Amino acid sequence: MxxxxxxxxxxxxxxxxxxxxxxxxxxxxxxxxxxxxxxxxxxxxxxxxxxxxxxxxxxxEPGSLKLKDFLEDSLERTGNQIRESTQYEYESAMMDFIKKIGNMDYRKVTLAHGEIYRQTCLDKGNTPATVVKKLKHLKRLFQLAVNRKQLYENPFKHIDMPKSRKKKIRVYSDAECRSMLKNAQQYCLEWNLHYRPQWDLMIIVALTTAMRRSELLNCTWNDVDFEQQVVNVTPKENTKKTWRWDIKDADERTLPLTDEVTQLLVDRQNRQPEGYPYVFVPVARYDYIQKLRDQGKWKFSDSRLKVVNNFTRQFEKILKTSNVKKGQFHDLRRTAITNWFANGMSEN
Incomplete structure (x- = not known):
């Protein structure tokens, strides 16, 4: 060109x-x-x-922009309206598409190219769920081009997604939850809470409120209203004491706390040194993150992925000592929501 x-x-x-x-x-x-x-x-x-x-x-002339340039232009126009992780997923999907189809003019992409790409991914061994995710990212990029009047029609508009069997939702039983809490307490006794999160409290709050991992780790004492016995899930600004963090799907909400959980949070606050705004971030980890921020080494995406080091490994250790087979921290949220419905809560 x-x-x-x-x-x-x-x-x-x-x-x-x-x-x-x-x-x-x-x-x-x-x-x-x-x-x-x-x-x-x-x-x-x-x-x-x-x-x-x-x-x-x-x-x-229409059609003269190559897919790589089209991707860069689209991400530049979108800016920080989407997460860094989402930008990365869009970029990965498009680069994989280019690798298999070629760096062609973006206006010449057709449904047939999408179908070839779909089959190539499946032949390569990608699971149907993975292929669906890639196709949805590509579909979104081209839809943005339609919205911006760069294209008349989305070439992925009518593409058939591979059929995949939905995984069974993992819900912890009451016995598993009790075992987890018991072993989490023991785990906390073996480690100085100056360096490790208070896992038993975090698990209880997750089971009570269905808060996500990043919501818990970015929860500050200002979010907790002890008098009303609620916790507010709110985004955080980049200040001297707090780092920027956005809620998934902008899902701000206020969640009730039980008497027991409220008292446990009071006890936690009384034990925590002054000047530390986060409820579940260990003191030593907070100090280290503040140093990274001062050095310009803390990114926006880190507020979702790196607040606590080895988070998954620590949780898996608790599961293992609790004789709980296969599980994720996010399954606590699924368990909480399932229990709410079982106790009569409606979707409305």
Whole structure:
């Protein structure tokens, strides 16, 4: 594809330096130049590529944008409206599609290409559920292009998804829950809570409120209303004391607490040193995360995945000592919700 934007090193008046300029032709065929105001080569090339993509979307023939450029443009337009993890999944799906179909013009993608890709993934050994996930990501990217008037129709609109058998929801029995709590208490006694989470309390709160793992780990004392006996699930801003965190699906809500859980939280707060805002983040871990933040090494996605080190490994150890076969922390949420329905709660 012909390069629409070029870089020009314009010498300074004294001849001792230069400034990068963008050279391009506008929609009326007039040659233009735009100063970038610096002499950083890498930064200038990045700006040139970004400006070229914008020109491509507005002035080149439909179908001339390759899939890789289409992906970059789409993610750039979407920005931080979606999670970093979702951006990564979109990118992985598109790059896998390109690997199998080729880096073709995005407007030339058809339903047939989607069907070939689907079968190739299945032949490669991907599970039907994995293939469905990839196809949904691709479908969403092309739908965004339709919404932005870049395409007339989504080529994945009518694609048939592979049939997959739904997995049985894992629900812990009352006996398993009791065993988990007993062994979680013992696990906490063996370790200084300065370094490890209070697992027994976290499990009880999860079974009581059906809060997700990241919701628990990003819960602060300001979220707990002891007088009303409720906990508020709210997003967090990036402040001196807290890191930015967003709730899945923007699902803000207020959840009731039992007398027992409220008292356990009171006891927990009384034991925790002042100046530590998070309910379940160990003191030593909080101090370490604050150092990472000061060094610029803490990313937005870390608030969902890295608040507590070896979280899954620790929980699996509790399951093992409790003689509970196969399970995840998220199954506590499923157990709580199942119990609510069993006790007469309606979907409304």
């Amino acid at each position: 012909k390069q629409l934007v070029k870089l020009w090193e314009r010498p300074s008046h004294d001849g001792n330096g230069f400034t990068y300029y963008l050279l391009y032709t506008d929609e009326n065929g007039k040659r233009k130049q735009k100063s970038l105001g610096h002499s950083d080569a890498r930064k200038a090339e990045r700006q040139r590529a970004q400006f070229e993509r914008k020109l491509q979307m507005g002035k080149v």
